[in-house]
Amino acid sequence: MAPTTRSKQSTPERQNAGSSSSTSTAVKSQTLDGEKGLRVREGSRARQEDVVDPNYALGLANRSHENVYLFVPNVIGYIRVVTAAASLYIMPTHPKVCTFIYFISCILDVFDGMAARKLGQESKFGAVLDMVTDRCATACLLCFLSATYTNHSLLIMFLITLDFSSHYIHMYSSLVTGSSSHKAVTSDVSRILWYYYHNRNVLFTVCFANEVCFVCAYLAFYEKTPIHSSVLIKYLSHLLPVRQILYHTPAPLDYLLETLGNVTWAQLVFWLTAPVCALKQVINVVQFWKASKILVGVDLAERQAAREAAARAARGR
Structure with a gap:
């Protein structure tokens, strides 16, 4: 517990x-x-x-x-913005280079938090810069996917809307209730959000796998080389008795291996990370719902206070 x-x-x-x-x-x-x-x-x-x-x-x-703008974690945040913007700029023409630069921006997200804690340079500006960079980079990537996979554009637009709205309303509810950070969620408010935000390994794994899933969907549009035709698999096939092993496999397993061999690496990684991506969307829904209930509770508390104030004023006249 x-x-x-x-x-x-x-x-x-x-x-x-x-x-x-x-x-x-x-x-x-x-x-x-x-x-x-x-x-x-x-x-x-x-x-x-x-x-x-x-x-x-x-x-x-x-x-x-004391220049908060030049705090080390905030400077790392600026580098994240530049690398994310550069990757988005070349996204239509250089998928591999784009992916490499995009993941540099993602990895730097780990180091800005580490630097902030290590150097004692945690700041509200840095926290907001980090969140805005994450949301904008992911939204731009999803916008590109929406234009690329037109048959799934409604689903992708829903993901963009859910991502922005859940984080915005969660941040706002944190502000109006006096929370020191949007990550300062108590377990009595939501056990799922508490575990998600308070375990850095879980937070990084879910967020990173979510980005990997979207990036692989992007790469799958450009990368058409099946796994069995890749250089690595061809090299391994000369070292290992793959054909002999496949020859003695049961029919269902043989069909599965053949199917997997016909997909690309991007497609394979996409389907492997898709469950984590789905989990991230569930967390976004929970975050949106809990924040909505908190704001409603604040409204009710303030309305009750106003009624009590009006009643006291009426008794005083």
Whole structure:
């Protein structure tokens, strides 16, 4: 049983419990180092929470000596953007080079997180940059697949819509509930999402296999060489008694081996990673549904707080 962890994310029940103590939606300014830097937002959550004033944040970003833009993980993020854009630019004409560059962008996704934790340079800007890069690169690849496989364009457009909408609504629900990160999901909210986001090996495996599946669908359109005709298989056939082995295999297995020999490497890897890709879509659906319920709970908590405030105001008159 997965342990229950608690983050800053508040549940609707806790919001209901504390909504009566804070009903005003006004924003009060406080002083931070002699300037108006923090605001106390009341009424929208179970507790009062300090949030940075936008004008103060803009001024601080303009004059601060600590340049978050040049944090090492963020620089890696910029390289990811450039490599992803380069791969998309040559996608119609150079499939192998495109695939190589695209996977460089994917692999760098691991190193920016490692650098952020190692160097103590985790930032909200970097987290959003990482998510936006992932979503845009995948969406562009799927757009190309939609134009390539026109018979499946509706399915591919649905995948694009699901990917964007589930991540957007999940990010928004994390913000309105005060979560420190969209990955800070508690097991009592969703055990599936908790395990997905809190186990880095699972997160990387699912995301990487999902990208591999889409890339192999792209390569399958260009690569038409069957596995049995590939240079590697021809070389191995001279070293191993393949023909003798196949000669003594049962008919069903012989048919299976013959069928597999007629597919391309891209098609084979596509079908091997397709179950993981399907799992990723299930996770997106769960993410969308749970985030929707959280937002509805926040709405109900705020409406209840407004009714209680109106009732107190009526009694005070």
